[in-house]
Amino acid sequence: MKHSIDDQIAVLMRGTRYGDEETRRVMEQELRERLAEGRPLRVYLGVDPTAPDLHLGHSVPMRKLAQFQEFGHECTFLIGDFTAMIGDPSDKDKTRPQLTREQVLANVETYTRQAFKILDPKKTKIRYNSEWLSKLTLADTVRLASHFTVAQFLERENFAQRYARGEPIYLHEFFYALMQGYDAVALETDVQIGGTDQTFNILAGRRIQQFFGQKPQIMITLGILPGTDGRLKMSKSLGNAIPIDTTPEDMYGKLMSIPDFAMRTYFDLLTRFHPNEIERIFQELEAGVRHPRDVKMLLAREVTSIFFGEEAAAEAEAYFVRVFQQRERPEEMPTHELREPQNIIDLMTELNLVKSRSEARRLIQQGGVRLDGERITSFDFVVEPKGTQVLRVGKHIFVELRGAQPEQEPQTQQ
Numbered sequence: 001m002k003h004s005i006d007d008q009i010a011v012l013m014r015g016t017r018y019g020d021e022e023t024r025r026v027m028e029q030e031l032r033e034r035l036a037e038g039r040p041l042r043v044y045l046g047v048d049p050t051a052p053d054l055h056l057g058h059s060v061p062m063r064k065l066a067q068f069q070e071f072g073h074e075c076t077f078l079i080g081d082f083t084a085m086i087g088d089p090s091d092k093d094k095t096r097p098q099l100t101r102e103q104v105l106a107n108v109e110t111y112t113r114q115a116f117k118i119l120d121p122k123k124t125k126i127r128y129n130s131e132w133l134s135k136l137t138l139a140d141t142v143r144l145a146s147h148f149t150v151a152q153f154l155e156r157e158n159f160a161q162r163y164a165r166g167e168p169i170y171l172h173e174f175f176y177a178l179m180q181g182y183d184a185v186a187l188e189t190d191v192q193i194g195g196t197d198q199t200f201n202i203l204a205g206r207r208i209q210q211f212f213g214q215k216p217q218i219m220i221t222l223g224i225l226p227g228t229d230g231r232l233k234m235s236k237s238l239g240n241a242i243p244i245d246t247t248p249e250d251m252y253g254k255l256m257s258i259p260d261f262a263m264r265t266y267f268d269l270l271t272r273f274h275p276n277e278i279e280r281i282f283q284e285l286e287a288g289v290r291h292p293r294d295v296k297m298l299l300a301r302e303v304t305s306i307f308f309g310e311e312a313a314a315e316a317e318a319y320f321v322r323v324f325q326q327r328e329r330p331e332e333m334p335t336h337e338l339r340e341p342q343n344i345i346d347l348m349t350e351l352n353l354v355k356s357r358s359e360a361r362r363l364i365q366q367g368g369v370r371l372d373g374e375r376i377t378s379f380d381f382v383v384e385p386k387g388t389q390v391l392r393v394g395k396h397i398f399v400e401l402r403g404a405q406p407e408q409e410p411q412t413q414q
Contacts, residue, residue, distance in 0.1 A: 015268045041190040043068045048080035050109035054114045055241040057225040057234035060269045061193045062118045069123045079204040114244045119309045132186040144178045146360045181205035191218045230262035248308040252316035257299035260292045271302045293374040333398040338385040353393045390412040
């Protein structure tokens, strides 16, 4: 199936982040012009195997590479086995430890296995940048370095901060951007994908490509996925990571733990939904047509299915509902037939679950009122009569709410 340029642009630019609107406009226009050439674009994502395991944050640029694959472009997953031994300083405020060749090769084994949970192995080229970087002579490196000034490197935020603090910046750290830039030359790439922390390195590649007479690569930089806290960058060391190499139940459960305000970022960066579908979902959420819990379950099921398949995702959801949503519920509880929509405070008062309306408000403010496990935060919340729901007030009061069935109209004899 041939996809229009507009369709490709809508999907491929989704989730991208740039320092300013002008840079975004230029990159989108260059991508549009390159697509108009009517050939498969050469696209690559480079990953340095600095640790054995990947998490969902790593999967964001991989998912973008997979989108290029789906549109029929030529995609390369580049293992930075040479650059990993230098150490990328892009997202660090201190010198990154240099790895040995043995450490790098041990990590490579798990990287490719985990990457193929997202990428189509039949459509993915695996390359190692030691193929060309190990062959550069000192004279080659000097020529690459001659296109940059020390001032340009010191403008990088992390280098500037370290310099201002009087902390050492080692010469080999400057080499990293040169080596990554040369990757683009070796692959004759049209597009390079990376996080926003790779902006300087990708722009360095554009500059070096021009020096070698190539068209500069298009920069597709993506937002950084926050961890389960919703604020800090996902990181194993911060304890907020969702690993790729885990169980469906663990992934689903961790996705359900993210705060509501982070859901849009997760939808944009991790899911396969079309941008228009995502927009519709959040419009319905804003309008109250969808419940935040249901949207989060949709997210958890979608992301889990990407890595483990639809059946495993459905089983993980059933496990979550059974173990987490229903835990702490007593086996027996009073029931109440809910015939019409009712304000939560009115309902709690009517059922004598609280001593007064002021106590009901206090419990809501303190997060002590939940419907099917989801915290109620608004005094104006309306409980709809649908199916069976469990209202929990405080730690020990539970009521099963049953939506009343509409009365059947008597049938007349014909």
